[in-house]
Amino acid sequence: MEQKLIQQGITKAKNGDYEAAITDFTQAIADYPQSAEAYYRRGLAYFDSGLTEKAIADYNQSLNLDSQQIKVYLSRAMAFLTINNIQSSIIDLQVVFSLDPNCDRAYKLRANICIRLKEYDRAIDYLKQAGKIYLERQDKESCRFCIARIRQIEQQKIAASGGVTNQVFLQQVQQKISQGKLDEALRDCNWLLQLDPYDAQAYQYRGNINLELEEYPQAKQDFRQAAQCYRTQGNLAESEKLEQRCLELQLRSVYQSNL
Known part of the structure; x- marks a missing residue:
């Protein structure tokens, strides 16, 4: 029954009906209070609804139940970044790197943080690492994205220094x-x-x-x-x-x- 409720909620969330999805996830939590997945999924629905603080609270609870969930750390890092809590976002990404040194999403998110901090060279380094991972996976499309993003950052760096792009x-x-x-x-x-x-x-x-x-x-x-x-x-x-x-x-x- 737990998985049925969660799957119902996932389907509704994909269709943009976040309120109904939250209701399903809340029911799953009431019936199965140790369900880390139900808390995580409700957190995603809250985040997509613009309720970032509630999303973070659910991510916290999910990680209290299972502290090895890379996807939850990534989602919480994104939520922290949304409310400009950059340091907490960085800490979550450090945990992700310790759990999976080849997590491409973590490198791209870390690059975005560096761009926000105007640390352009570090952002490029993180994207190069993501590109290397994609190259090893033979994911050409994602690798092209990294190359294009690096070129954009290089231009941002030039503009920030007062140069001509x-x-x-x-x-x-x-x-x-x-x-x-x-x-x-x-x-x-x-x-x-x-x-x-x-x-x-x-x-x-x-x-x-x-x-x-x-x-x-x-x-x-x-x-x-x-x-x-x-x-x-x-x-x-x-x-x-x-x-x-x-x-x-x-x-x-x-x-x-x-x-």
């Missing part, structure tokens, strides 16, 4: 393109790609410049490189668009050679 620099490149200063814009893209050879937008901008200069093979090469970078970042939609542009350029080349 890639995005701002590319906006300046776009202005030069619109003003017809294609040679200057091309030099700027080349310079940026020397600094950051994984900037998909820089390759895309350079491809557009080469199109304007009617340098079609170079444009196709840039678009293909941009597509690869977007794919690595997990942006498959943009990658597919650029692959389509490469195909169009190839067809144009074939058509012109047959004239």
Whole structure:
């Protein structure tokens, strides 16, 4: 009966009916007061309802009944972070690392804490560790997420120090393109790609410049490189668009050679 009530509550919570889910979990707790799972599940429902303090109280009770639950420490760490109790969140994550040194979720959450504290280098280190775990599991999608997140943090770090981010620099490149200063814009893209050879937008901008200069093979090469970078970042939609542009350029080349 305990598992039936818990499963009913889980189904209702998944459908967004948190009030009904809480009722089921509360009944499970009343019938089975030693159920660590029922407290944990009610904590999740409280958290999703915006009742963070109640969620933490249930996570506490669940851990009192079973102190080895990684999922509960992770959920409580997230709840602590929500109410800006950063130190308690860090302590919970330290416990998680002691129980499972390969917990990818803990590394990503710890990285988020570092970002909040503006400890950008430490955040990158935690994400690299998560990426390593995903690589060993051959989880390419999650690994791409870590790579993309690291690049975002690197840009945040530059902005925080008062520097010019890639995005701002590319906006300046776009202005030069619109003003017809294609040679200057091309030099700027080349310079940026020397600094950051994984900037998909820089390759895309350079491809557009080469199109304007009617340098079609170079444009196709840039678009293909941009597509690869977007794919690595997990942006498959943009990658597919650029692959389509490469195909169009190839067809144009074939058509012109047959004239």
